[in-house]
Amino acid sequence: MKKITAIIADDEKQLRLHLKNKLNQIWPELEICAEAENGIEAVKLAKKYKPDIAFLDIKMPGKSGLEAAGEINTICRIVFITAYDRYAVDAFKNEAIDYILKPVEDTRLEKTVNRLKKRLAVDNRQADNSEDINHILKKISETISTKPENKYLQWIKAQQGDSIRLIPINEITIFQSTDKYTAVFSKSKEYLIRKTIKDLETMLDPEKFWKIHRGTIVKVSAITKVSRSVTGRYIIKVKEHEKPIIVSRSYIHLFKQM
Amino acid sequence: MVINDYQKHTAGALVKEYSLVTIFNIGIAILLWLLLPDKDSFLMFLIRAQLIGHSICTACNILFYFFKPATTFIQIFLLIICILAGSMTGMHIFDLFFDSTLKNYFFTVLIVGFFFGIIISYFFIIQGKYSQLKIEKQEEELKSISLEKENIQANLKLLQAQIEPHFLFNTLSTVLSLLDTDSKSGKKMLENLTQYLRTSLNHTRNETNSLKQEMETIQSYLDINKIRMGDRLNFKIEIPKNLYNISFPPMLIQPIVENAVKHGIEPKVEGGIVSIKVSGIVSDKENVLKIQIADTGVGFDSNLSQGIGLENVKNRLEALYQDKSSIIFETNNPSGLKVTIGVPYEKDNSNNC
Secondary structure (H helix, E strand, O other): OOOOEEEEEOOOHHHHHHHHHHHHHHOOOOEEEEEEOOHHHHHHHHHHHOOOEEEEEOOOOOOOHHHHHHHHOOOOEEEEEEOOOHHHHHHHHHHOOEEEEOOOOHHHHHHHHHHHHHHHHHOOOOOOOHHHHHHHHHHHHHHOOOOOEOOOOOEEEEEEOOEEEEEEHHHEEEEEEOOOOEEEEEOOEEEEEOOOHHHHHHHOOOOOEEEEEOOEEEEHHHEEEEEEOOOOOEEEEEOOEEEEEEOOHHHOHHHHOO | OOOOOOOOOOHHHHHHHHHHHHHHHHHHHHHHHHHOOOOOOHHHHHHHHHHHHHHHHHHHHHHHHHHOOOOHHHHHHHHHHHHHHHHHHHHHHHHHHOOOHHHHHHHHHHHHHHHHHHHHHHHHHHHHHHHHHHHHHHHHHHHHHHHHHHHHHHHHHHHHHHOOHHHHHHHHHHHHHHHHHOHHHHHHHHHHHHHHHHHHHHHOOOOOEEHHHHHHHHHHHHHHHHHHHHHHEEEEEEOOHHHOOOEEOOOOOHHHHHHHHHHHHOOOOOOEEEEEEEEEEOOOOOOEEEEEEEEOOOOOOOOEOOHHHHHHHHHHHHHHHHHHOEEEEEEOOOOOEEEEEEEEOOOOOOOOO
């Protein structure tokens, strides 16, 4: 009978070693043919060795275990390794995907190994409906993403001498276009950026930032006073900013709702 | 938003005001009735006093509504005009309807009206100021309550954010695996974890630390990660000995170091370096402690959310030092992020030990 082979991918060497030892005790017939320390390497090794099983840690640099699985689940059966991802574990259970919890416990690992043996006896490939699996993997990776990406701009990058300053968006009160650049006002300081008011308009949260003039965007919560001039124009004052700003006629409707 | 913030006259306030004026007018009527020698019926006195008093009050309301006087000087000036105009109008209306001997006491009435007018108007101004003070006080109380609430919530969030389950479980699995292969390293790691947890948990009880203790906690955290990540993580901490004993809020910069490892180095295949540099800048005015946390990690995207940890650091800096603190984010060269925190500090007076 052909020997069953596996690869282990985990960015922590100590944990790879540990899992390898444990597997050795519980499943001595299993041959670990390669070890990967990141997701990219895992994909490469899986393609090279075509193992029966790939043990993939979910959180890895380069490519996450979920991303790597999406590329190699037609080659081998996937077993995920995870330390603490409640959502992922729930999803794995629901979708009957194999997983190992860190720290690795003997009894649990035995259970997983027994199930793997049974499944491999029937069919040594992952389920045929790989498209479904990919869909599930994508869904899981969205729910456990550690990098909460935001739809709107969260930081403004501005050149300051040799370095690039990152200004949190909620500290900015005014964007104002000048000849070539856009001036950004934050905590009584002024920075210049290349992004135009037109660019910024679509990148900023319209609930928090209002364009009040062709060349001006202000933070709504930084407006301290709204007054009307004799001619009926709206004039606003903004926190930490002495000069009053005139609201262009085409944007007056923003203030009339108040 | 303040568009029209001048005292708003609600219907209730107006009723109260006019009732008070009515009572006051009765008083004036009685006084004049007793004082003046040429006795007419008390009813005449009463009607006349009511007419004058209410005219003054109405004049005040109209004038103050339109002019919104800013200074006390203008207020008094307007008040005098109101009293003069109100007295004249009141007396004129009275004369139109009633033929009384009181007509002869034009100046006496004017002077008495003036005198009482000033008193009652002043009474109203003081009352207005008092109620405004009350409102301000209430607002202040409300603000402090919501601030307290925010603090509690921030603490709770901090606790959740600080001891990240992922980190805890990962560390425990490493410790467990080390017990089989390298028990000495496992023991060391457990010690580091204990130190880290102790400071993390103590923080919620608002204890103060020395800068040295804070750096030791950071060292523990980095040591744990060093064992986990091996060659992928390197770090250095530079702190001058004379700054060891200055007091420093616990877990203030820890979240930044954790961010550097978690979002900077960990996602990078080849890993990187975290460097922490503390320096004290002494000047005549105040001493500034500068703490720089730099990593050579992946840096970050403009759309990356600030995260609870960072938001907490900013809130705590604000709460502890107001505008005396600073936090600057820059890109690090050649890659990664550099965070510089500046806070004022008291020079250590204890003997150097």
